[in-house]
Amino acid sequence: MELFAPRGTNDILPDAVGGWQYLERIVRETCERYGYREIRLPLFEHTEVFARGVGETTDIVEKEMYTFQDRSGRSLTLRPEGTAQVVRAFIEHKLYGKALPFKVYYIGPMFRYERPQKGRYRQFHQFGVEALGSASPLLDVEMIALPISLYRAAGLHEFEVHINSIGCHVCRPAYREKLTAYLSERREALCPTCLERLERNPLRVLDCKNPGCREATEGAPKSHEHLCTECHDHFSTVRAGLDAVGIRYVLNPRLVRGLDYYSRTVFELIGLDLGAQDALGGGGRYDGLVEQCGGPPTPAVGFAVGMERLLLSLEARDALRSDGRAPQVYVAALGDAARSRALEIALAMRQAGLRTELDYEDRSLKAQMRTAQRSGAQYVVILGDDELAAGRAAVRKMATGEQSEVPLTGIVQWLEGRVNG
Ligand SMILES: [Zn+2]
Ligand SMILES: [Zn+2]
Structure with missing residues:
Protein backbone atom coordinates (compact mmCIF):
# COMPACT_ATOMS: atom_id res chain seq x y z
CA MET A 1 0.00 0.00 0.00
CA ARG A 172 -27.81 42.97 21.85
CA PRO A 173 -30.89 41.05 23.12
CA ALA A 174 -33.22 43.89 22.04
CA TYR A 175 -31.46 44.20 18.69
CA ARG A 176 -31.62 40.45 18.23
CA GLU A 177 -35.36 40.53 18.84
CA LYS A 178 -35.86 43.30 16.26
CA LEU A 179 -33.76 41.41 13.75
CA THR A 180 -35.58 38.13 14.39
CA ALA A 181 -38.95 39.85 13.90
CA TYR A 182 -37.71 41.37 10.63
CA LEU A 183 -36.36 38.05 9.37
CA SER A 184 -39.42 36.08 10.44
CA GLU A 185 -41.50 38.11 8.02
CA ARG A 186 -39.16 37.02 5.22
CA ARG A 187 -38.79 33.35 6.06
CA GLU A 188 -39.70 32.13 2.58
CA ALA A 189 -36.73 34.03 1.09
CA LEU A 190 -34.13 32.49 3.43
CA CYS A 191 -31.93 29.48 2.67
CA PRO A 192 -32.31 26.34 4.88
CA THR A 193 -29.14 27.18 6.84
CA CYS A 194 -30.46 30.65 7.62
CA LEU A 195 -33.82 29.25 8.74
CA GLU A 196 -31.87 27.30 11.35
CA ARG A 197 -29.78 30.35 12.24
CA LEU A 198 -32.94 32.39 12.65
CA GLU A 199 -33.74 30.50 15.86
CA ARG A 200 -30.28 30.22 17.33
CA ASN A 201 -27.98 32.87 15.90
CA PRO A 202 -29.96 35.34 13.75
CA LEU A 203 -27.00 37.73 13.33
CA ARG A 204 -25.33 35.12 11.15
CA VAL A 205 -28.13 35.49 8.58
CA LEU A 206 -26.68 38.92 7.78
CA ASP A 207 -23.41 37.50 6.47
CA CYS A 208 -24.93 34.65 4.41
CA LYS A 209 -23.58 34.72 0.85
CA ASN A 210 -26.78 33.29 -0.65
CA PRO A 211 -28.28 35.93 -3.04
CA GLY A 212 -31.83 35.32 -1.76
CA CYS A 213 -30.72 35.86 1.84
CA ARG A 214 -28.75 38.95 0.90
CA GLU A 215 -31.73 40.49 -0.81
CA ALA A 216 -34.03 39.63 2.09
CA THR A 217 -31.66 41.30 4.57
CA GLU A 218 -31.07 44.44 2.49
CA GLY A 219 -33.22 46.62 4.75
CA ALA A 220 -32.62 44.70 7.99
CA PRO A 221 -32.07 46.65 11.23
CA LYS A 222 -28.37 47.48 11.69
CA SER A 223 -26.68 46.58 14.96
CA HIS A 224 -24.62 49.79 15.09
CA GLU A 225 -27.85 51.79 15.08
CA HIS A 226 -29.21 49.87 18.09
CA ARG A 317 1.40 40.13 -5.77
CA ASP A 318 4.88 38.69 -6.25
CA ALA A 319 5.67 40.04 -2.79
CA LEU A 320 6.63 36.77 -1.12
CA ARG A 321 10.29 36.74 -0.07
CA SER A 322 12.27 33.86 1.35
CA ASP A 323 14.35 33.61 4.49
CA GLY A 324 15.80 30.32 3.22
CA ARG A 325 19.59 30.66 3.05
CA ALA A 326 22.09 28.99 0.74
CA PRO A 327 25.42 27.65 2.00
CA GLN A 328 28.19 30.26 2.01
CA VAL A 329 30.96 27.77 1.34
CA TYR A 330 31.13 24.45 -0.48
CA VAL A 331 34.14 22.19 0.06
CA ALA A 332 35.04 20.04 -2.97
CA ALA A 333 37.69 17.36 -2.55
CA LEU A 334 39.47 14.85 -4.80
CA GLY A 335 41.33 11.81 -3.44
CA ASP A 336 41.19 9.97 -0.11
CA ALA A 337 43.53 12.18 1.88
CA ALA A 338 41.89 15.37 0.62
CA ARG A 339 38.42 14.04 1.44
CA SER A 340 39.12 13.36 5.07
CA ARG A 341 40.78 16.78 5.33
CA ALA A 342 37.71 18.32 3.66
CA LEU A 343 35.44 17.22 6.48
CA GLU A 344 37.88 18.63 9.03
CA ILE A 345 37.92 21.98 7.22
CA ALA A 346 34.13 22.01 6.84
CA LEU A 347 33.68 21.37 10.57
CA ALA A 348 36.10 24.19 11.40
CA MET A 349 34.15 26.57 9.12
CA ARG A 350 30.83 25.58 10.69
CA GLN A 351 32.35 26.07 14.13
CA ALA A 352 33.33 29.58 13.04
CA GLY A 353 29.72 30.26 11.97
CA LEU A 354 29.93 29.74 8.20
CA ARG A 355 27.15 27.77 6.49
CA THR A 356 29.22 25.05 4.84
CA GLU A 357 28.31 22.08 2.65
CA LEU A 358 30.52 19.34 1.20
CA ASP A 359 30.49 16.25 -0.98
CA TYR A 360 30.01 12.90 0.74
CA GLU A 361 30.20 10.56 -2.26
CA ASP A 362 33.68 10.89 -3.78
CA ARG A 363 32.24 12.20 -7.02
CA SER A 364 34.20 13.83 -9.84
CA LEU A 365 35.31 17.43 -9.42
CA LYS A 366 32.97 18.43 -12.24
CA ALA A 367 29.98 16.86 -10.46
CA GLN A 368 30.94 18.57 -7.19
CA MET A 369 31.25 21.95 -8.90
CA ARG A 370 27.81 21.46 -10.43
CA THR A 371 26.32 20.70 -7.01
CA ALA A 372 28.08 23.73 -5.52
CA GLN A 373 26.68 25.94 -8.28
CA ARG A 374 23.13 24.64 -7.75
CA SER A 375 23.39 25.06 -3.98
CA GLY A 376 24.03 28.79 -4.38
CA ALA A 377 27.30 28.65 -2.42
CA GLN A 378 29.33 31.88 -2.63
CA TYR A 379 32.76 30.22 -2.48
CA VAL A 380 34.06 26.75 -3.31
CA VAL A 381 37.14 25.42 -1.59
CA ILE A 382 38.89 22.95 -3.93
CA LEU A 383 41.13 20.44 -2.26
CA GLY A 384 43.25 17.83 -4.15
CA ASP A 385 46.18 15.74 -2.96
CA ASP A 386 48.68 18.20 -4.57
CA GLU A 387 47.13 21.20 -2.81
CA LEU A 388 47.10 19.26 0.41
CA ALA A 389 50.83 18.43 0.09
CA ALA A 390 51.51 22.15 -0.43
CA GLY A 391 49.32 23.10 2.54
CA ARG A 392 47.04 25.21 0.36
CA ALA A 393 43.62 25.11 -1.26
CA ALA A 394 42.20 26.75 -4.36
CA VAL A 395 39.21 28.96 -3.48
CA ARG A 396 36.83 30.03 -6.22
CA LYS A 397 34.47 32.93 -5.90
CA MET A 398 31.41 31.63 -7.75
CA ALA A 399 29.98 35.01 -8.79
CA THR A 400 33.11 36.00 -10.74
CA GLY A 401 34.99 32.72 -11.28
CA GLU A 402 38.04 34.40 -9.76
CA GLN A 403 40.33 31.84 -8.09
CA SER A 404 42.86 32.31 -5.25
CA GLU A 405 45.46 30.09 -3.56
CA VAL A 406 44.90 30.21 0.20
CA PRO A 407 47.05 28.56 2.93
CA LEU A 408 44.99 25.95 4.82
CA THR A 409 46.08 27.33 8.18
CA GLY A 410 44.33 30.64 7.55
CA ILE A 411 41.48 29.57 5.29
CA VAL A 412 38.67 29.93 7.82
CA GLN A 413 39.63 33.54 8.63
CA TRP A 414 40.18 34.25 4.91
CA LEU A 415 36.60 33.16 4.10
CA GLU A 416 35.10 34.77 7.20
CA GLY A 417 36.36 38.09 5.91
CA ARG A 418 34.79 37.63 2.48
CA VAL A 419 31.41 35.83 2.63
CA ASN A 420 28.16 37.76 2.78
CA GLY A 421 25.44 37.07 5.35
ZN1 LIG B 1 -24.25 47.71 24.61
ZN1 LIG C 1 -28.73 32.11 3.96
Whole structure:
Protein backbone atom coordinates (compact mmCIF):
# COMPACT_ATOMS: atom_id res chain seq x y z
CA MET A 1 0.00 0.00 0.00
CA GLU A 2 1.25 3.43 -0.91
CA LEU A 3 1.44 5.91 1.94
CA PHE A 4 0.25 9.47 1.53
CA ALA A 5 -0.62 12.45 3.67
CA PRO A 6 -4.23 12.79 4.90
CA ARG A 7 -6.64 14.88 2.82
CA GLY A 8 -6.51 18.53 3.77
CA THR A 9 -2.92 18.49 5.01
CA ASN A 10 -0.02 20.13 3.27
CA ASP A 11 3.64 19.11 3.40
CA ILE A 12 5.76 22.23 3.54
CA LEU A 13 8.96 21.11 1.84
CA PRO A 14 12.34 22.82 2.32
CA ASP A 15 12.03 24.87 -0.90
CA ALA A 16 8.78 26.41 0.39
CA VAL A 17 9.82 26.81 4.00
CA GLY A 18 11.82 30.01 3.37
CA GLY A 19 8.58 31.84 2.52
CA TRP A 20 6.99 30.69 5.77
CA GLN A 21 10.05 31.72 7.76
CA TYR A 22 9.96 35.13 6.08
CA LEU A 23 6.32 35.67 7.01
CA GLU A 24 6.79 34.32 10.53
CA ARG A 25 9.71 36.70 11.05
CA ILE A 26 7.56 39.67 10.02
CA VAL A 27 4.79 38.48 12.35
CA ARG A 28 7.20 38.25 15.30
CA GLU A 29 8.91 41.56 14.58
CA THR A 30 5.63 43.42 14.13
CA CYS A 31 3.92 41.91 17.19
CA GLU A 32 6.94 42.64 19.35
CA ARG A 33 7.06 46.25 18.14
CA TYR A 34 3.46 46.58 19.34
CA GLY A 35 4.35 45.14 22.75
CA TYR A 36 2.96 41.62 22.30
CA ARG A 37 4.92 38.61 23.57
CA GLU A 38 4.67 35.10 22.22
CA ILE A 39 2.62 32.43 23.99
CA ARG A 40 2.91 28.72 23.10
CA LEU A 41 -0.01 26.51 24.04
CA PRO A 42 -0.83 22.83 23.45
CA LEU A 43 -2.19 21.59 20.13
CA PHE A 44 -5.04 19.84 21.94
CA GLU A 45 -7.27 20.78 24.84
CA HIS A 46 -10.16 19.31 26.75
CA THR A 47 -13.14 19.53 24.38
CA GLU A 48 -14.92 21.70 26.94
CA VAL A 49 -12.47 24.57 26.34
CA PHE A 50 -13.78 25.03 22.79
CA ALA A 51 -17.38 23.99 23.44
CA ARG A 52 -17.64 26.74 26.06
CA GLY A 53 -15.09 29.16 24.65
CA VAL A 54 -16.02 29.15 20.96
CA GLY A 55 -19.74 28.56 21.46
CA GLU A 56 -21.97 25.51 21.08
CA THR A 57 -23.92 26.94 18.14
CA THR A 58 -20.95 27.83 15.95
CA ASP A 59 -20.06 25.92 12.79
CA ILE A 60 -16.67 25.14 14.32
CA VAL A 61 -18.05 23.35 17.36
CA GLU A 62 -21.01 21.74 15.60
CA LYS A 63 -19.30 20.41 12.50
CA GLU A 64 -15.61 21.07 12.23
CA MET A 65 -13.75 19.88 15.31
CA TYR A 66 -11.34 16.98 15.44
CA THR A 67 -12.55 15.45 18.69
CA PHE A 68 -11.35 12.11 20.03
CA GLN A 69 -11.15 10.09 23.21
CA ASP A 70 -7.69 9.38 24.55
CA ARG A 71 -6.78 6.03 26.13
CA SER A 72 -8.26 7.02 29.47
CA GLY A 73 -11.58 8.03 27.91
CA ARG A 74 -11.21 11.84 28.15
CA SER A 75 -12.68 13.87 25.32
CA LEU A 76 -9.94 15.93 23.70
CA THR A 77 -10.02 18.24 20.69
CA LEU A 78 -7.28 19.42 18.34
CA ARG A 79 -7.42 23.20 18.62
CA PRO A 80 -9.60 24.77 15.91
CA GLU A 81 -8.64 28.34 16.88
CA GLY A 82 -6.48 30.17 19.39
CA THR A 83 -8.59 32.56 21.47
CA ALA A 84 -10.42 30.02 23.65
CA GLN A 85 -7.20 28.41 24.78
CA VAL A 86 -5.48 31.75 25.47
CA VAL A 87 -8.47 32.50 27.72
CA ARG A 88 -8.13 29.07 29.36
CA ALA A 89 -4.43 29.73 30.07
CA PHE A 90 -5.16 33.28 31.29
CA ILE A 91 -7.59 31.90 33.87
CA GLU A 92 -5.58 28.80 34.81
CA HIS A 93 -2.39 30.77 35.53
CA LYS A 94 -4.32 33.61 37.23
CA LEU A 95 -2.74 36.10 34.84
CA TYR A 96 -5.57 38.53 35.61
CA GLY A 97 -3.70 39.20 38.87
CA LYS A 98 -0.61 40.44 36.99
CA ALA A 99 0.03 43.53 34.87
CA LEU A 100 -2.84 44.21 32.48
CA PRO A 101 -3.52 44.25 29.63
CA PHE A 102 -2.01 40.83 29.07
CA LYS A 103 -0.76 41.11 25.48
CA VAL A 104 0.24 37.97 23.58
CA TYR A 105 0.55 36.53 20.11
CA TYR A 106 0.73 32.96 18.85
CA ILE A 107 1.68 31.25 15.60
CA GLY A 108 0.89 27.64 14.86
CA PRO A 109 -1.24 24.91 13.33
CA MET A 110 -5.01 24.72 13.88
CA PHE A 111 -7.36 21.92 12.85
CA ARG A 112 -10.82 22.00 11.31
CA TYR A 113 -12.71 19.37 9.38
CA GLU A 114 -13.68 21.47 6.35
CA ARG A 115 -13.93 20.85 2.65
CA PRO A 116 -10.39 21.44 1.38
CA GLN A 117 -9.99 24.13 -1.30
CA LYS A 118 -7.29 26.46 -2.54
CA GLY A 119 -5.62 28.05 0.44
CA ARG A 120 -7.79 26.13 2.89
CA TYR A 121 -6.57 23.03 4.70
CA ARG A 122 -7.76 20.84 7.56
CA GLN A 123 -4.46 21.42 9.28
CA PHE A 124 -3.85 25.11 8.64
CA HIS A 125 -1.78 27.80 10.30
CA GLN A 126 -2.83 30.93 12.05
CA PHE A 127 -1.21 33.72 13.89
CA GLY A 128 -3.28 35.62 16.36
CA VAL A 129 -2.96 38.52 18.75
CA GLU A 130 -4.89 38.90 22.01
CA ALA A 131 -5.04 41.69 24.60
CA LEU A 132 -6.91 40.83 27.80
CA GLY A 133 -7.79 43.18 30.62
CA SER A 134 -8.70 46.50 29.03
CA ALA A 135 -11.91 47.89 27.53
CA SER A 136 -10.10 50.90 26.07
CA PRO A 137 -11.13 51.75 22.50
CA LEU A 138 -7.45 52.57 21.94
CA LEU A 139 -6.76 48.84 22.04
CA ASP A 140 -9.39 48.24 19.36
CA VAL A 141 -7.64 50.79 17.15
CA GLU A 142 -4.25 49.22 17.87
CA MET A 143 -5.65 45.78 17.10
CA ILE A 144 -6.67 47.03 13.64
CA ALA A 145 -3.45 49.00 13.09
CA LEU A 146 -1.23 45.99 13.87
CA PRO A 147 -2.21 43.72 10.97
CA ILE A 148 -2.12 46.73 8.63
CA SER A 149 1.51 47.44 9.63
CA LEU A 150 2.26 43.78 9.27
CA TYR A 151 0.78 43.47 5.79
CA ARG A 152 2.59 46.60 4.67
CA ALA A 153 5.88 45.25 6.04
CA ALA A 154 5.24 42.04 4.11
CA GLY A 155 4.48 43.93 0.89
CA LEU A 156 0.66 43.99 0.77
CA HIS A 157 -0.87 47.39 0.27
CA GLU A 158 -4.28 46.82 -1.25
CA PHE A 159 -6.95 45.89 1.22
CA GLU A 160 -10.07 47.22 2.86
CA VAL A 161 -10.81 47.43 6.55
CA HIS A 162 -14.42 46.59 7.46
CA ILE A 163 -15.74 47.36 10.91
CA ASN A 164 -18.99 47.08 12.81
CA SER A 165 -20.24 47.03 16.39
CA ILE A 166 -22.52 44.20 17.46
CA GLY A 167 -23.25 45.59 20.92
CA CYS A 168 -23.08 43.96 24.32
CA HIS A 169 -25.19 41.83 26.68
CA VAL A 170 -27.22 44.95 27.48
CA CYS A 171 -28.17 46.09 23.98
CA ARG A 172 -27.81 42.97 21.85
CA PRO A 173 -30.89 41.05 23.12
CA ALA A 174 -33.22 43.89 22.04
CA TYR A 175 -31.46 44.20 18.69
CA ARG A 176 -31.62 40.45 18.23
CA GLU A 177 -35.36 40.53 18.84
CA LYS A 178 -35.86 43.30 16.26
CA LEU A 179 -33.76 41.41 13.75
CA THR A 180 -35.58 38.13 14.39
CA ALA A 181 -38.95 39.85 13.90
CA TYR A 182 -37.71 41.37 10.63
CA LEU A 183 -36.36 38.05 9.37
CA SER A 184 -39.42 36.08 10.44
CA GLU A 185 -41.50 38.11 8.02
CA ARG A 186 -39.16 37.02 5.22
CA ARG A 187 -38.79 33.35 6.06
CA GLU A 188 -39.70 32.13 2.58
CA ALA A 189 -36.73 34.03 1.09
CA LEU A 190 -34.13 32.49 3.43
CA CYS A 191 -31.93 29.48 2.67
CA PRO A 192 -32.31 26.34 4.88
CA THR A 193 -29.14 27.18 6.84
CA CYS A 194 -30.46 30.65 7.62
CA LEU A 195 -33.82 29.25 8.74
CA GLU A 196 -31.87 27.30 11.35
CA ARG A 197 -29.78 30.35 12.24
CA LEU A 198 -32.94 32.39 12.65
CA GLU A 199 -33.74 30.50 15.86
CA ARG A 200 -30.28 30.22 17.33
CA ASN A 201 -27.98 32.87 15.90
CA PRO A 202 -29.96 35.34 13.75
CA LEU A 203 -27.00 37.73 13.33
CA ARG A 204 -25.33 35.12 11.15
CA VAL A 205 -28.13 35.49 8.58
CA LEU A 206 -26.68 38.92 7.78
CA ASP A 207 -23.41 37.50 6.47
CA CYS A 208 -24.93 34.65 4.41
CA LYS A 209 -23.58 34.72 0.85
CA ASN A 210 -26.78 33.29 -0.65
CA PRO A 211 -28.28 35.93 -3.04
CA GLY A 212 -31.83 35.32 -1.76
CA CYS A 213 -30.72 35.86 1.84
CA ARG A 214 -28.75 38.95 0.90
CA GLU A 215 -31.73 40.49 -0.81
CA ALA A 216 -34.03 39.63 2.09
CA THR A 217 -31.66 41.30 4.57
CA GLU A 218 -31.07 44.44 2.49
CA GLY A 219 -33.22 46.62 4.75
CA ALA A 220 -32.62 44.70 7.99
CA PRO A 221 -32.07 46.65 11.23
CA LYS A 222 -28.37 47.48 11.69
CA SER A 223 -26.68 46.58 14.96
CA HIS A 224 -24.62 49.79 15.09
CA GLU A 225 -27.85 51.79 15.08
CA HIS A 226 -29.21 49.87 18.09
CA LEU A 227 -26.38 50.23 20.58
CA CYS A 228 -26.74 51.18 24.24
CA THR A 229 -25.10 54.47 25.29
CA GLU A 230 -21.87 52.77 26.46
CA CYS A 231 -21.50 50.74 23.27
CA HIS A 232 -22.37 53.74 21.14
CA ASP A 233 -19.72 55.89 22.85
CA HIS A 234 -17.17 53.09 22.65
CA PHE A 235 -17.73 52.61 18.94
CA SER A 236 -17.62 56.37 18.27
CA THR A 237 -14.25 56.55 20.02
CA VAL A 238 -12.94 53.61 18.01
CA ARG A 239 -14.02 55.32 14.78
CA ALA A 240 -12.54 58.65 15.84
CA GLY A 241 -9.33 56.82 16.76
CA LEU A 242 -9.13 55.18 13.33
CA ASP A 243 -9.67 58.58 11.71
CA ALA A 244 -7.00 60.13 13.92
CA VAL A 245 -4.34 57.60 12.88
CA GLY A 246 -5.36 57.74 9.23
CA ILE A 247 -6.88 54.26 8.87
CA ARG A 248 -9.69 54.33 6.31
CA TYR A 249 -12.50 51.88 6.92
CA VAL A 250 -15.86 50.73 5.62
CA LEU A 251 -18.70 50.57 8.13
CA ASN A 252 -20.21 47.20 7.22
CA PRO A 253 -23.50 46.35 9.01
CA ARG A 254 -23.35 42.77 7.66
CA LEU A 255 -20.11 42.09 9.46
CA VAL A 256 -20.99 39.92 12.49
CA ARG A 257 -18.14 37.34 12.65
CA GLY A 258 -18.99 33.67 13.00
CA LEU A 259 -18.19 33.11 16.66
CA ASP A 260 -20.49 33.58 19.63
CA TYR A 261 -17.96 35.26 21.85
CA TYR A 262 -17.69 38.59 20.05
CA SER A 263 -19.13 41.81 21.42
CA ARG A 264 -18.86 45.48 20.46
CA THR A 265 -16.17 46.08 17.81
CA VAL A 266 -15.72 43.45 15.12
CA PHE A 267 -13.52 43.91 12.08
CA GLU A 268 -12.13 42.19 9.02
CA LEU A 269 -9.37 42.93 6.56
CA ILE A 270 -10.14 42.13 2.97
CA GLY A 271 -7.32 41.72 0.47
CA LEU A 272 -8.03 42.96 -3.04
CA ASP A 273 -5.85 40.44 -4.84
CA LEU A 274 -7.59 37.06 -4.76
CA GLY A 275 -11.10 37.81 -5.96
CA ALA A 276 -14.06 37.46 -3.65
CA GLN A 277 -12.75 34.88 -1.17
CA ASP A 278 -9.90 36.91 0.19
CA ALA A 279 -10.54 37.59 3.85
CA LEU A 280 -7.15 38.41 5.34
CA GLY A 281 -8.18 37.84 8.90
CA GLY A 282 -10.38 39.53 11.39
CA GLY A 283 -11.21 39.84 15.02
CA GLY A 284 -12.96 41.91 17.57
CA ARG A 285 -13.83 42.34 21.21
CA TYR A 286 -14.82 39.44 23.40
CA ASP A 287 -15.57 41.22 26.65
CA GLY A 288 -17.69 38.44 28.14
CA LEU A 289 -15.58 35.41 27.29
CA VAL A 290 -13.20 35.24 30.26
CA GLU A 291 -16.10 35.38 32.69
CA GLN A 292 -18.09 32.86 30.65
CA CYS A 293 -15.12 30.47 30.93
CA GLY A 294 -14.94 30.80 34.71
CA GLY A 295 -12.60 33.78 35.22
CA PRO A 296 -13.25 37.27 36.60
CA PRO A 297 -14.98 39.80 34.29
CA THR A 298 -12.23 40.82 31.85
CA PRO A 299 -12.72 42.84 28.67
CA ALA A 300 -10.55 41.67 25.78
CA VAL A 301 -9.90 42.12 22.10
CA GLY A 302 -8.11 39.97 19.52
CA PHE A 303 -7.34 39.25 15.93
CA ALA A 304 -6.35 36.15 13.90
CA VAL A 305 -5.18 35.48 10.35
CA GLY A 306 -4.84 32.34 8.28
CA MET A 307 -1.22 32.12 7.15
CA GLU A 308 -1.96 30.09 3.98
CA ARG A 309 -4.28 32.79 2.66
CA LEU A 310 -1.75 35.45 3.46
CA LEU A 311 1.02 33.54 1.68
CA LEU A 312 -1.19 33.11 -1.39
CA SER A 313 -1.97 36.80 -1.36
CA LEU A 314 1.73 37.68 -1.14
CA GLU A 315 2.50 35.25 -3.96
CA ALA A 316 -0.24 36.72 -6.14
CA ARG A 317 1.40 40.13 -5.77
CA ASP A 318 4.88 38.69 -6.25
CA ALA A 319 5.67 40.04 -2.79
CA LEU A 320 6.63 36.77 -1.12
CA ARG A 321 10.29 36.74 -0.07
CA SER A 322 12.27 33.86 1.35
CA ASP A 323 14.35 33.61 4.49
CA GLY A 324 15.80 30.32 3.22
CA ARG A 325 19.59 30.66 3.05
CA ALA A 326 22.09 28.99 0.74
CA PRO A 327 25.42 27.65 2.00
CA GLN A 328 28.19 30.26 2.01
CA VAL A 329 30.96 27.77 1.34
CA TYR A 330 31.13 24.45 -0.48
CA VAL A 331 34.14 22.19 0.06
CA ALA A 332 35.04 20.04 -2.97
CA ALA A 333 37.69 17.36 -2.55
CA LEU A 334 39.47 14.85 -4.80
CA GLY A 335 41.33 11.81 -3.44
CA ASP A 336 41.19 9.97 -0.11
CA ALA A 337 43.53 12.18 1.88
CA ALA A 338 41.89 15.37 0.62
CA ARG A 339 38.42 14.04 1.44
CA SER A 340 39.12 13.36 5.07
CA ARG A 341 40.78 16.78 5.33
CA ALA A 342 37.71 18.32 3.66
CA LEU A 343 35.44 17.22 6.48
CA GLU A 344 37.88 18.63 9.03
CA ILE A 345 37.92 21.98 7.22
CA ALA A 346 34.13 22.01 6.84
CA LEU A 347 33.68 21.37 10.57
CA ALA A 348 36.10 24.19 11.40
CA MET A 349 34.15 26.57 9.12
CA ARG A 350 30.83 25.58 10.69
CA GLN A 351 32.35 26.07 14.13
CA ALA A 352 33.33 29.58 13.04
CA GLY A 353 29.72 30.26 11.97
CA LEU A 354 29.93 29.74 8.20
CA ARG A 355 27.15 27.77 6.49
CA THR A 356 29.22 25.05 4.84
CA GLU A 357 28.31 22.08 2.65
CA LEU A 358 30.52 19.34 1.20
CA ASP A 359 30.49 16.25 -0.98
CA TYR A 360 30.01 12.90 0.74
CA GLU A 361 30.20 10.56 -2.26
CA ASP A 362 33.68 10.89 -3.78
CA ARG A 363 32.24 12.20 -7.02
CA SER A 364 34.20 13.83 -9.84
CA LEU A 365 35.31 17.43 -9.42
CA LYS A 366 32.97 18.43 -12.24
CA ALA A 367 29.98 16.86 -10.46
CA GLN A 368 30.94 18.57 -7.19
CA MET A 369 31.25 21.95 -8.90
CA ARG A 370 27.81 21.46 -10.43
CA THR A 371 26.32 20.70 -7.01
CA ALA A 372 28.08 23.73 -5.52
CA GLN A 373 26.68 25.94 -8.28
CA ARG A 374 23.13 24.64 -7.75
CA SER A 375 23.39 25.06 -3.98
CA GLY A 376 24.03 28.79 -4.38
CA ALA A 377 27.30 28.65 -2.42
CA GLN A 378 29.33 31.88 -2.63
CA TYR A 379 32.76 30.22 -2.48
CA VAL A 380 34.06 26.75 -3.31
CA VAL A 381 37.14 25.42 -1.59
CA ILE A 382 38.89 22.95 -3.93
CA LEU A 383 41.13 20.44 -2.26
CA GLY A 384 43.25 17.83 -4.15
CA ASP A 385 46.18 15.74 -2.96
CA ASP A 386 48.68 18.20 -4.57
CA GLU A 387 47.13 21.20 -2.81
CA LEU A 388 47.10 19.26 0.41
CA ALA A 389 50.83 18.43 0.09
CA ALA A 390 51.51 22.15 -0.43
CA GLY A 391 49.32 23.10 2.54
CA ARG A 392 47.04 25.21 0.36
CA ALA A 393 43.62 25.11 -1.26
CA ALA A 394 42.20 26.75 -4.36
CA VAL A 395 39.21 28.96 -3.48
CA ARG A 396 36.83 30.03 -6.22
CA LYS A 397 34.47 32.93 -5.90
CA MET A 398 31.41 31.63 -7.75
CA ALA A 399 29.98 35.01 -8.79
CA THR A 400 33.11 36.00 -10.74
CA GLY A 401 34.99 32.72 -11.28
CA GLU A 402 38.04 34.40 -9.76
CA GLN A 403 40.33 31.84 -8.09
CA SER A 404 42.86 32.31 -5.25
CA GLU A 405 45.46 30.09 -3.56
CA VAL A 406 44.90 30.21 0.20
CA PRO A 407 47.05 28.56 2.93
CA LEU A 408 44.99 25.95 4.82
CA THR A 409 46.08 27.33 8.18
CA GLY A 410 44.33 30.64 7.55
CA ILE A 411 41.48 29.57 5.29
CA VAL A 412 38.67 29.93 7.82
CA GLN A 413 39.63 33.54 8.63
CA TRP A 414 40.18 34.25 4.91
CA LEU A 415 36.60 33.16 4.10
CA GLU A 416 35.10 34.77 7.20
CA GLY A 417 36.36 38.09 5.91
CA ARG A 418 34.79 37.63 2.48
CA VAL A 419 31.41 35.83 2.63
CA ASN A 420 28.16 37.76 2.78
CA GLY A 421 25.44 37.07 5.35
ZN1 LIG B 1 -24.25 47.71 24.61
ZN1 LIG C 1 -28.73 32.11 3.96
